[in-house]
Amino acid sequence: MKKVNIIEIGPRDGFQNIKEFIPTEIKISVIDKLVQSGIKKIQACSFISPKAIPQMRDAKEVAEAVISKYPQTDFFALVPNLFGAKAAAAAGLKEIAPVISLSETHNKANVNRTVEQSLEEIGTIRQELPDIKITQDVATAFVCPYEGRMEVQPLIDLIGKIQSLGVHSFTLCDTTGDAYPQQIKDVLESVKKAFPSEEFNLHTHDTRNMGIVNTYTGILNGVSNVETTLGGLGGCPFAPGASGNTATEDLVYMLHLEGYDTGIDFDLLLEAAKFLRSNVSGNYSGHHINITACE
Amino acid sequence: MKKVNIIEIGPRDGFQNIKEFIPTEIKISVIDKLVQSGIKKIQACSFISPKAIPQMRDAKEVAEAVISKYPQTDFFALVPNLFGAKAAAAAGLKEIAPVISLSETHNKANVNRTVEQSLEEIGTIRQELPDIKITQDVATAFVCPYEGRMEVQPLIDLIGKIQSLGVHSFTLCDTTGDAYPQQIKDVLESVKKAFPSEEFNLHTHDTRNMGIVNTYTGILNGVSNVETTLGGLGGCPFAPGASGNTATEDLVYMLHLEGYDTGIDFDLLLEAAKFLRSNVSGNYSGHHINITACE
Numbered sequence: 001m002k003k004v005n006i007i008e009i010g011p012r013d014g015f016q017n018i019k020e021f022i023p024t025e026i027k028i029s030v031i032d033k034l035v036q037s038g039i040k041k042i043q044a045c046s047f048i049s050p051k052a053i054p055q056m057r058d059a060k061e062v063a064e065a066v067i068s069k070y071p072q073t074d075f076f077a078l079v080p081n082l083f084g085a086k087a088a089a090a091a092g093l094k095e096i097a098p099v100i101s102l103s104e105t106h107n108k109a110n111v112n113r114t115v116e117q118s119l120e121e122i123g124t125i126r127q128e129l130p131d132i133k134i135t136q137d138v139a140t141a142f143v144c145p146y147e148g149r150m151e152v153q154p155l156i157d158l159i160g161k162i163q164s165l166g167v168h169s170f171t172l173c174d175t176t177g178d179a180y181p182q183q184i185k186d187v188l189e190s191v192k193k194a195f196p197s198e199e200f201n202l203h204t205h206d207t208r209n210m211g212i213v214n215t216y217t218g219i220l221n222g223v224s225n226v227e228t229t230l231g232g233l234g235g236c237p238f239a240p241g242a243s244g245n246t247a248t249e250d251l252v253y254m255l256h257l258e259g260y261d262t263g264i265d266f267d268l269l270l271e272a273a274k275f276l277r278s279n280v281s282g283n284y285s286g287h288h289i290n291i292t293a294c295e
Numbered sequence: 296m297k298k299v300n301i302i303e304i305g306p307r308d309g310f311q312n313i314k315e316f317i318p319t320e321i322k323i324s325v326i327d328k329l330v331q332s333g334i335k336k337i338q339a340c341s342f343i344s345p346k347a348i349p350q351m352r353d354a355k356e357v358a359e360a361v362i363s364k365y366p367q368t369d370f371f372a373l374v375p376n377l378f379g380a381k382a383a384a385a386a387g388l389k390e391i392a393p394v395i396s397l398s399e400t401h402n403k404a405n406v407n408r409t410v411e412q413s414l415e416e417i418g419t420i421r422q423e424l425p426d427i428k429i430t431q432d433v434a435t436a437f438v439c440p441y442e443g444r445m446e447v448q449p450l451i452d453l454i455g456k457i458q459s460l461g462v463h464s465f466t467l468c469d470t471t472g473d474a475y476p477q478q479i480k481d482v483l484e485s486v487k488k489a490f491p492s493e494e495f496n497l498h499t500h501d502t503r504n505m506g507i508v509n510t511y512t513g514i515l516n517g518v519s520n521v522e523t524t525l526g527g528l529g530g531c532p533f534a535p536g537a538s539g540n541t542a543t544e545d546l547v548y549m550l551h552l553e554g555y556d557t558g559i560d561f562d563l564l565l566e567a568a569k570f571l572r573s574n575v576s577g578n579y580s581g582h583h584i585n586i587t588a589c590e
Contacts, residue, residue, distance in 0.1 A: 180552035181511065209545035209582040213508040216476065241587040250504035257475035287504040292536040
């Protein structure tokens with residue numbers, strides 16, 4: 001049976017966009033339900049300045065609680081810099097996702113650094129934390145909200161520089177949800193040809209109703225690890241009113257029909273999504289959580 | 296350049312689900328805007344008992360108005376029986392879409408006839424209206440809300456019977472939005488192998504967030520004519536709260552990125568969708584009409 005690994009990033013990419021602080025115990029309860037549904041890998045939080053993203057100010061408590069409760073689950077966190085990486089390691093995480101943007105403009109807006117400075121930071125993280133697994137988030141890998149559609153050669157150049165720092169796992173992020181299937185296919189073909197032994201994951205948004213088709217196209221073109229959010233929670237800060245990330249439960253529903261093994265119980269996952277919506281007000285773009293019958 | 300023909304069916308499949316009667320002039324204004332955006336084929340209404348669907352009681356006025364205003368546009372109507380077919384022809388329509396369900400249970404629920412009786416009716420329509428173009432809607436071609444997932448052989452058998460009545464154009468309808476990409480691909484391959492010289496169109500719903508990926512899969516597998524609704528208006532009566540049909544503007548947006556020629560101006564189409572939403576309250580599942588910036 002074909003396998004796809006669903007990486008749930010709602011507790012980070014979903015929660016970070018919610019203005020009202022979500023109580024720590026609710027965050028942990030959502031992760032409880034995700035684990036119970038069979039999800040094996042979860043981005044539990046980000047270790048980022050509480051001034052920048054107050055919603056993540058309890059990252060340490062969340063990470064420590066879920067790591068001790070679920071030793072079989074892979075938890076990881078997004079980190080913008082060495083400080084965050086060290087905090088993640090101190091909390092007991094074995095994996096981090098530093099973030100860099102392909103677009104210079106977006107990198108500056110996102111982490112207030114040049115791409116060159118972010119590269120240096122990744123090198124320092126790699127050296128100072130030699131045992132932690134790094135999966136490198138490459139934001140705006142397809143489209144930048146400021147610079148428009150990105151080219152593949154600069155992406156390959158950037159990946160090459162990160163690879164030379166000792167990083168071998170990458171998540172190509174369609175930050176705005178503006179990538180389209182043929183672009184996903186072309187970019188994947190190019191990067192896999194350039195780096196045949198590295199791992200490429202996909203992170204998609206559903207801003208323009210292409211989240212499912214883009215993720216599916218990625219899977220058909222060799223991606224095994226895809227990042228989605230429960231309920232489709234999240235959003236695109238550059239497109240107010242827009243849908244969020246690709247909804248985990250919608251993707252899982254389709255993948256099961258397509259004959260993929262995700263290891264997830266869809267009914268429990270949908271329960272988790274409904275629990276989330278009952279406890280956290282936000283922008284839910286998942287289709288299944290809006291259906292009141294026929295489940 | 297690869298071409299896809301977008302068949303807008305919102306004025307029928309979208310409007311029929313709206314409880315409050317939409318004034319005739321609003322219906323016509325929506326069609327005005329659709330035509331202005333470049334849409335070439337529109338299902339303007341259905342000729343159905345006003346007791347069954349009161350929303351369509353002005354079908355004749357709508358059809359006559361738009362036919363006389365836009366002689367270059369292909370208008371057609373859904374018809375449940377000979378009576379409706381004759382009314383459509385009398386209003387000046389050159390094409391009709393009779394409806395039959397692959398599922399016996401759904402056919403009974405939808406048109407209160409056995410499949411056999413519906414077949415007889417199609418034969419009568421073909422004989423009594425020899426000059427009208429018939430594009431046959433095959434509802435529940437993939438999934439029935441009562442009988443579950445459908446098999447392809449009974450579909451081929453049904454198409455064969457309809458073909459023998461003198462009908463050569465078919466629209467395979469995913470009535471509930473439960474088809475999945477591999478099923479779309481398999482069914483299309485089978486029916487095109489069985490009937491290599493007939494035309495097969497696709498009608499999709501976005502109930503489970505698969506509307507875009509299913510339509511795209513159809514196009515990649517040789518479908519040239521796809522039915523969608525402006526704004527994603529519509530719904531699945533078997534799944535309360537569910538999203539509607541696949542949104543025309545979302546599909547067009549993606550197809551243009553993919554390099555397809557639709558002959559449609561996306562900005563005008565989005566304006567049409569927003570005009571629709573401003574004038575008709577309903578369930579809009581289109582993603583673009585919810586984005587307030589970044590267009």
